[in-house]
Amino acid sequence: MKTRTQKKLVLILAISVLAWAIIGVVIPKFLNLNRYQGFIVSELEKAIGGTVELGHISWGFSHRIWVELDSLSITNASAFPVDIKLTRIFASISIPQLLSKKIVVNQLLVNGSLIKLRLDTATDKFSPPVDGKKYSGVHLPLDVQIRELKVTVNQLEIDETRTIPGTRQTHTFSDLVLGATNISPPEEIAFKLNMRDISASGLGSFNLKGTFKGLTKALTLKNPELTLQANLKNSNVNAFKHYFESSSLKEQLNGHFSIDVSYKWDLDENMSAQGVIDLGSVA
DSSP states (O other): OHHHHHHHHHHHHHHHHHHHHHHHHHHHHHSOGGGGHHHHHHHHHHHHSSEEEEOOEEEEESSEEEEEESOEEEESOSSSSEEEEEEEEEEEEESGGGGGTEEEEEEEEEEEEEEEEEEOSSOOSOOOOTTOOOOOOOOOSSEEEEEEEEEEEEEEEEEESSSSTTOOEEEEEEEEEEEEEEEOTTSOEEEEEEEEEOSTTSOOEEEEEEEEEEEOTTSOEEEEEEEEEEEEEEEEGGGGGGGGTTSTHHHHOOEEEEEEEEEEEOSSSOEEEEEEEEEEEEO
16 A cells, blocks of 8 residues: 555656646747847837847746846947946746745846946936926835846946046956845845956956945835945056156156055945055055
């Protein structure tokens, strides 16, 4: 009797696994998200005022739902001064939490070839609503949590005229890696950022880690606090000589320096910072 019961359980388990596997293959084939590609592109272009190119979308599920986009390009957007060329976006979503009206993204992985930031001296294009109403946040029908975020970008370009008005400068960084955990308002968010200037007379390597708290579920701020620990290593003095146009120091200074800074800010008037500058390699 025991053997017969065990056989029934094994058979039921095998049928269940097979049925789940078939569903996992058939449903994604039946519900092809690429049918809506044109609509998605159109709505994005309306929202940001730029040109959007969207790659192939695939999805499926096993013990979790996963969605993958093989490319995304955004250029000449009027809503924000950033051009983006991404090569892959992957999200893994937990299934059990969906039953309790909560979206838990176990992993959100973003890979890109280029991000270009355009900062001009022109006034910001954003302005308060004409009716004078204060932003009161948004109501999300579901709680959203991102347990792990990782962004890797081959190259970051910052094209700006704000440092010295009228003078355009371009800083190029490589190997940008941004990581964050527990993105779940109103909980504290931990993050880190690493990148390096690839030019010989550049800013060197930049490493930052920090925390941010005060973001509510309605995406408003309540008692915000930002803490940072950052360091800039092997920064070439030549990268800063444009600040000494009328000084004899421009021709005299050479070498590299490093900076370590601890920073704390409540996004208002309360701010504190302390750090160390190593000028041992500056001559």
